[in-house]
Amino acid sequence: MSEVRLPPEPLGGSEPLGGPDLPGGGDSPGGGELAGESARSLTAQTWRQFRRHRLAVGGLVILGLLTVAVILGPWLIPFDPNRIEASTANLGPSLTHLMGTDELGRDQLARILVGGRLTLSVSAAAVLVALIAGVAVGAVAGYAGGFIDNVLMRVVDIFYALPGLFIVILLVALIGPSYWTIVIAIAVLSWMNTARLVRSSFLSLKEKEFVEAARTVGASDVGIVVRHILPNALSPVIVAATLGVANAILIESALSFLGLGFQPPEATWGGLLSDAKSSVVITGHWWRGLFPGLMIFITVLSANFIGDGLRDALDPRSAGIKKG
Amino acid sequence: MTPLLEVRDLVVRFDTDDGTVHAVNGISYSLNRGESLAIVGESGSGKSVAAMALMGLLPRPQARIAGGSVMFQGRDLLAQTEQEWRRTRGREIAMVYQDPMTSLNPSLRIGQQLGQVVRHHLGLSKSAARVRVTDLLALVGIPNPGGRLDDYPHQFSGGQRQRLLIALALSCDPALLIADEPTTALDVTIQAQMIELVKDLREQLEMAVVWITHDLGVVAGLVDKVAVMYGGNMVENAPVRDLYAHPQHPYTVGLLNSLPTLEHGERRLTPIPGSPPDPLHPSGACSFAPRCPLAVDRCRESPPELVTLAPGHSAACYRSHDVTRRPTLEVQP
Numbered sequence: 001m002s003e004v005r006l007p008p009e010p011l012g013g014s015e016p017l018g019g020p021d022l023p024g025g026g027d028s029p030g031g032g033e034l035a036g037e038s039a040r041s042l043t044a045q046t047w048r049q050f051r052r053h054r055l056a057v058g059g060l061v062i063l064g065l066l067t068v069a070v071i072l073g074p075w076l077i078p079f080d081p082n083r084i085e086a087s088t089a090n091l092g093p094s095l096t097h098l099m100g101t102d103e104l105g106r107d108q109l110a111r112i113l114v115g116g117r118l119t120l121s122v123s124a125a126a127v128l129v130a131l132i133a134g135v136a137v138g139a140v141a142g143y144a145g146g147f148i149d150n151v152l153m154r155v156v157d158i159f160y161a162l163p164g165l166f167i168v169i170l171l172v173a174l175i176g177p178s179y180w181t182i183v184i185a186i187a188v189l190s191w192m193n194t195a196r197l198v199r200s201s202f203l204s205l206k207e208k209e210f211v212e213a214a215r216t217v218g219a220s221d222v223g224i225v226v227r228h229i230l231p232n233a234l235s236p237v238i239v240a241a242t243l244g245v246a247n248a249i250l251i252e253s254a255l256s257f258l259g260l261g262f263q264p265p266e267a268t269w270g271g272l273l274s275d276a277k278s279s280v281v282i283t284g285h286w287w288r289g290l291f292p293g294l295m296i297f298i299t300v301l302s303a304n305f306i307g308d309g310l311r312d313a314l315d316p317r318s319a320g321i322k323k324g
Numbered sequence: 325m326t327p328l329l330e331v332r333d334l335v336v337r338f339d340t341d342d343g344t345v346h347a348v349n350g351i352s353y354s355l356n357r358g359e360s361l362a363i364v365g366e367s368g369s370g371k372s373v374a375a376m377a378l379m380g381l382l383p384r385p386q387a388r389i390a391g392g393s394v395m396f397q398g399r400d401l402l403a404q405t406e407q408e409w410r411r412t413r414g415r416e417i418a419m420v421y422q423d424p425m426t427s428l429n430p431s432l433r434i435g436q437q438l439g440q441v442v443r444h445h446l447g448l449s450k451s452a453a454r455v456r457v458t459d460l461l462a463l464v465g466i467p468n469p470g471g472r473l474d475d476y477p478h479q480f481s482g483g484q485r486q487r488l489l490i491a492l493a494l495s496c497d498p499a500l501l502i503a504d505e506p507t508t509a510l511d512v513t514i515q516a517q518m519i520e521l522v523k524d525l526r527e528q529l530e531m532a533v534v535w536i537t538h539d540l541g542v543v544a545g546l547v548d549k550v551a552v553m554y555g556g557n558m559v560e561n562a563p564v565r566d567l568y569a570h571p572q573h574p575y576t577v578g579l580l581n582s583l584p585t586l587e588h589g590e591r592r593l594t595p596i597p598g599s600p601p602d603p604l605h606p607s608g609a610c611s612f613a614p615r616c617p618l619a620v621d622r623c624r625e626s627p628p629e630l631v632t633l634a635p636g637h638s639a640a641c642y643r644s645h646d647v648t649r650r651p652t653l654e655v656q657p
Contacts, residue, residue, distance in 0.1 A: 209427040216379055216421075217414030217441045217492060227440070231431040 049313035056309020059302035066299060070116030079107035081114040082265045090279075093287050100287035103279065108272070108287065112295055115267035120299070122179065122268070123248035126186035127241055130248075133187065134194025135230075135237060141195070142202025143225055153199070156192045164189040165258070172260045182261060186251045194240050201233035235311045242307025246300035253296075269296050326398060327354040328532050329378075329500060334392035336373050336382065345603045347373045350392065351558040352630075353551050357499065360526060360533040362543035362564070364579065365553035368600050371536050374553070375502050378534070379419055380409040397499065415445040418493035419502040420522075423509045424485035428477035428492075434461075435473030438492055445496040460491040464521060483514040490521060497529060504536045519546055541583050544568065549636070552576050555601040555611035558630060562637040572639035572647055574616045610641070618643045 051057060074081065079097075085105035093100045099108040141152035168185040175181045205211065206229060214228050253270020255261035262268055269292045276288035332352050338345035348370040355361050363371045376382050377389060380401065394401040396417070404412065421427040429437055438460060439453040448456060454473060461469030464487040466480075477485060486506060493501055503522060507515040523546055526533050535547055543550060543564065550567045552560040552575065560573040571577045578596035598615035601607065610616070613623040622642050632638040641647065 209421055209423055210429040212381070213419075213421055213427045213489070213492070214429070215381055215413065216419040217495070218410045218412075218444060219440075220410060223440075223444075227432070228429050232429070 046313045050309050053305075053309035053312055055305040056312075059305030059309070062298060063302040063306065066116065066295075066302075067120065070113050070120060073113035074110060074117075077107065077110045077113065079110040081106060081110040081267060090283070090285060092285070099291045100285070102275070102288060108291060111267040111272060112269065112291060115269050115272055115292075116295065118179075118262060118266065119249060119252060119269045119296075122183055122186070122252055123245050125183045126190070126248045126251075127244040129183060129187035130191040130244060131194055131237065131241055134191040134240075135198050137191070138195040138198025139202055139225055139230065139233075142199035143206055143221070143229070145203075149199070152195075156195050159188070159192050165254070168255065169258075169260060172255075177260055177263060182252065182255060185255065185260075186248050189251055190244055190247055194237060194244070197236045197240055198233055201236060202229055205229045205232055238310050239307050242303045242310075245303040249296055249300065269299075326395075328357045328359075328397060329355040329534075330393075330395040331374075331378075332393045332395070334374065334377060334394065335390040336370070336377055337388055337390045338386050339388065340386065340604075343604050346556050346606045347387075347603055348377070349556040349606070351551075351553065351556075352392075353549075353558070353561060355500070355532050355534065355549075358526070358530045358532055359549070360535060360547040361549045361551060362535045362537060362547040363551050363553060364537055364540055364543065366538055366600060368555075368603065369553040370556040370603075371553050372504055375419070375504055375534065375536050378500075378502060379413055379417060380404065380406075381413075411445075414441055414493075414498070415496045416498055417500045417502065418496070418498040419504060420486075420489050420493045420506045422505045424482055424489050425509065427489055428485060430477055433474050433476055434480075434488060437477075438488075438495055441492065441495050456495070457491075460495055461488075463494070463525070464488070464491045466491075482510060483517060486510060486514065486518055487521065490518070490525070494525065494529065494531075498531060500532045500534065501526075502534045502536070505538070507537075507542060508539075515542070522546070540579050552579070555606075556603060557611060557627075557640065559612065559641070560639040561630065562634075562639075566634065566637045570634075570637075572633055572637065572644040573612075573641045574618050574643070574647055575612050576639075577647055578615075618646055 083106065088097070088101050088105040088107075089103055090105075091097055091101045097107050097109065099112060101107055102111070137152050137156070141149040167188060171185050171188070172181055206224075211224055211228055214224050219228070249270060252261055252268060253273055256268055256271035257274040261271055264271075272292035273289060273296065276285070276292065279285040280289040331354070333350045334348055334352070335350050336348035338347055351370075351374060353361065363374065365371045373382070373387075378394060378396075378401070382389070389402055392402075396412075401412070428434075435454060435457055438457040439450070442448050442456050443450070443453045446456075457473060458469045461472060466472060466484060466487055472480075477488070480488060486509075489506070501522075506522070507518050510518065519542065522533065522535075525531070533547070535543060537543055540550075547564055550560075550562060550564050551558055552567075552573065554575045560567065560571065560576045562572070567576065568580070571580060575596070578594075581594040582596060584593060596615055601611045601614070607613070607624075608627065609625055610619070610623040610627055613619040616623065620643065628640045628642050630638045630640045631644070633644060639647075
């Protein structure tokens with residue numbers, strides 16, 4: 001990494017350096033190539049990095065397919081997810097009913113596709129809300145420090161300590177189980193992790209010399225937080241967010257289990273899974289549990305791979321480095 | 325002509341749980357436009373704190389300026405509001421930091437990082453800022469400046485990053501540049517380059533420079549004046565030639581004796597015995613007395629004042645007339 005120029009180059013009067021006397025053998029043999037690559041936009045470069053992560057690309061493809069499937073699928077399937085049909089009750093997977101039917105004779109594939117709409121959108125919305133709240137609280141606490149930090153972190157502690165489901169029951173009981181109540185309920189249970197992560201990143205980043213350097217050239221507090229600290233604190237947040245998707249799906253299913261989630265006949269993956277408990281255990285209808293569980297599994301795994309790939313791609317230190 | 329910068333009796337205290345830290349105890353110096361001053365002292369002597377006070381960036385609420393004034397271009401910096409400070413920092417007074425590896429934001433491209441400073445202070449448009457940054461990179465000797473604007477800091481070598489920091493500091497033509505040990509993290513060849521670079525740029529841009537260092541060897545050919553700090557006090561203040569030829573304070577002599585020279589062959593370096601004073605418990609006497617080979621009873625009773633001994637040369641020592649360049653007898657080869 002060291003420069004090999006020996007004589008300190010003289011700065012000739014007003015003429016800027018740069019012309020013919022540039023020494024060869026600088027620090028990067030691929031300097032020209034680097035300069036060319038980095039002229040691209042940030043998104044292009046991130047995407048290029050991301051593509052190198054095969055699992056992440058796979059996750060993105062699968063999640064994309066799932067999204068398309070849950071949006072378009074219900075129209076393509078010749079079954080109404082909510083129509084009760086005694087003659088088709090409790091059928092195993094077959095060519096007609098690819099994922100079998102439940103005890104009321106509803107086609108499970110149709111219910112999974114319709115349920116996916118709710119599950120995916122609720123998880124995404126809840127993660128987004130939790131992220132915004134967590135980043136805001138964490139950033140203020142970490143940057144301000146002292147008394148404000150203490151107050152905000154005690155609030156976080158209180159949210160950790162409170163029996164989460166109690167709050168959710170209260171919330172749902174008071175407002176009723178609407179879409180946004182459930183989103184807020186999930187967010188309320190999961191924003192604290194992000195807040196702590198962001199706070200701890202901020203605590204270490206705000207002491208970094210480049211923050212001090214930004215201050216010496218006249219940057220404001222808001223500018224420092226938004227431009228200098230937040231971008232460097234994002235990687236753990238992205239990982240937390242992808243894990244949050246998994247968590248949100250699980251919380252949603254827990255709510256459904258308690259009867260506080262979406263009310264029947266609305267289907268969600270978590271709800272389908274909890275409905276399946278007795279069928280799987282008592283009557284051995286394995287398809288009732290397998291398929292909703294598989295959907296959750298695949299979604300969570302894909303989200304995690306995407307998070308992994310994003311973290312690598314967004315880390316500027318990995319840019320321009322050829323991997324394996 | 326009023327000086328560009330005039331620091332009078334600056335006192336900085338830190339309030340900690342263990343008591344009050346006497347970081348800077350009434351230092352004074354002045355600097356004309358285009359002039360350069362080195363503040364020399366060992367770790368903990370208060371030199372960096374004194375510099376941060378000039379930037380209005382002392383850690384709050386622990387640090388407090390307990391006295392004195394800092395006049396810059398005829399106005400008192402210590403009376404400035406935070407808004408005014410933001411216009412001063414980077415625009416009129418800029419700073420180069422010690423560690424080039426960590427002083428650049430790793431997630432911002434160089435063009436943006438430098439560009440936002442010139443846009444903030446000079447109100448340039450995005451494209452004008454790009455042109456300005458390209459010129460700056462060329463000025464500090466980055467090869468192919470136009471092609472490096474969209475690179476991230478990690479794509480530059482250590483020496484280049486220090487150049488980038490200098491470019492950042494120079495971006496708005498400041499009247500005063502504070503260099504806080506900008507060469508300590510670099511290897512010697514790059515150190516020499518940086519010193520040359522700052523020297524050339526100073527002449528070219530007519531900036532005043534305050535160079536903070538613990539290394540008297542670095543500043544010899546670089547600055548006009550040297551101020552030596554010890555334990556938060558300014559113990560000697562002199563034009564650079566005078567200081568090397570006729571040091572008037574035993575601590576300065578100690579510093580000079582701990583430098584390697586070429587003149588005396590394999591002479592062993594002479595360290596200064598003892599350790600620096602505890603800033604939590606000032607002795608109320610000369611802070612160097614416990615380590616001083618010349619100390620007499622008087623030194624342990626009351627602190628000496630800074631006394632002018634020759635034009636531009638002052639020292640805070642009762643025995644400054646007895647100080648010689650090499651108090652230890654040497655065997656000539």
